[in-house]
Amino acid sequence: MGRAKIKKKSTFIDMTAMSDVTVLLLTFFMLTSTFVKKEPVQVTTPASVSEIKIPEKDILQILVNPDGKIFMSLDKQADLKATLEGMGQEYGITFSPEQIKKFMVSTTFGVPIKSMKTYLDLPAEKQDAVLKNEGIPCDSVDNQFKSWVRNARLVNSELRIAIKADESTPYSVIKKVMNSLQDLRENRYNLITSLKTTSEN
Template sequence: MARVKVKKQSTFIDMTAMSDVTVLLLTFFMLTSTFIQKEPIQVSTPASVMEIKIPETDILQILVDNDGKVFMSMDKQEDRVAVLEKMGEEYGITFTPEEVNKFRLAPSFGVPIGQMRSFLALPEDEQDKILKDYGIPTDSTDNQLKSWVKNARLQNRDLRIAIKADQATPYPIINTIMTSLQDIRENRYNLITTLKVVSTDN
């Protein structure tokens, strides 16, 4: 008996649904992701067992390296610009619109206010290279950190202050930062730490 030859047909799989799901997942992750801001220095924060989530908005972060250099960042560009203008008024410095716009786009800052104009005149890549060599003055004769924080508070009453310091930073330096905040009646602030893993072994 002769065998019946079945004609081969190509298999077709509709990938439309898969493409839709992929696009939806990609959109979801893009909209919910939080991008890490560029920081002028890398710090290794101390470990702690306390777990309190710091809000993602209305944050003024004070970054301290192990040499005691202080930098700051604010999450809202409008607040940044307003604080710079207030600092200019306080120290008798007028910033051009171009300088203000450059400062608006800077994620972190940490230059003595007297050198801010010359710093902002530099290209962005040059700013990134030399910013770590500066730092906001915190000494008793010219404590500009107090002025920055005070003007930031005037601009945004809901501001939360967070101190992020390297674990090798000497305590007297941290104490100077905390004393500066207390001098302007900023007694509530968070210390950013790394979560310490607690062993459950007996």
Template sequence: MSKVKPKKQETFIDMTAMSDVTVLLLTFFMLTANFVPKEPVQVMTPASVSEVKIPEYDVMTILIDPKGQVYMNLDRPEDKRKVLESVGEQYGVKFTPKQITSFINQTHIGMPIGRMQAFLDLPLDEQDALMKQFGIPTDTIISANNQLAVWVRTAKEVNENLSIAIKADQSTPYTLVKNVMSTLQDLKENRYSLITTLKAMPEGF
């Protein structure tokens, strides 16, 4: 007699609960994540073994591209509005509410103050293209032309808890980075971080 083989039964697994958990986790991470702001220029940071992290909030980032053009980012929209109005007063420039809103929507500061009004009247896509051609003036020889010093000093007056971080391309000449460091030293801002890409610790350490 041939053996009777039991009929195989398909196993059914209800994935509804797993789908619900996945959606909840995805929603949680989206609400709590800090998105990296869009940068006006592409920067490849040098590598280092330092694991010291910059703060997540109240950070002023100074970006230096390989040509030496300098941009600045403030992570708090309310700080950006106050800083723009204060810098405008120092240079005798009055900004409209529409221009202030446009400034807040831009992730980085990167225009000479004399061009700022016309710049903020442009559509956002034209602003992005134009910003790559300028940057904040950083002439350390003629102090009146060092607008970076004005932006940094004003930002620290608006928010004294701001931490400063410098992000430069790995191909940016050191003299251009030192120029920014000298500006910070002139303002008595001697504590700042250098943003790098983490690399593996050398053997033997």
């Protein structure tokens, strides 16, 4: 008795719908995600149980590395431009349009104001190497940190201040930053921490 031949069915699957969904998801994530700012130094933030999130706009972030060097960043290009111009007027420095343009696209700044023109004239890759070894002066003789905060606040009164410091940064450095903020009557600010896990309790 002969075997009955089973007719093979086509295994073709139309993937058009799947590729459409993939493109839509990719577009969604690209439009809704926020890019992480490039920081000149890596810091390990202390852990805490607080789950309060800092706002995503109108932020003046103060970054303090383990060596006590201070860096700052603003999230709006218009604020960066006006703050630099304010610092220029205060210290008698005129910045060229090209230097202002370069400063506006920088994510983090932190060199003494007298070195700012030379710093902005450097190519981007050299700026990164220079920046990590500098820092904004915050001593009693020349507290440029206070000047930056004051000028940033004059430009945008809605700014929220956030301090991000390494867990091994000496307390004396953090106290100096906080005292400078208090001198400006800036008594409200956020401390950026990482969330403590249950194993750390």
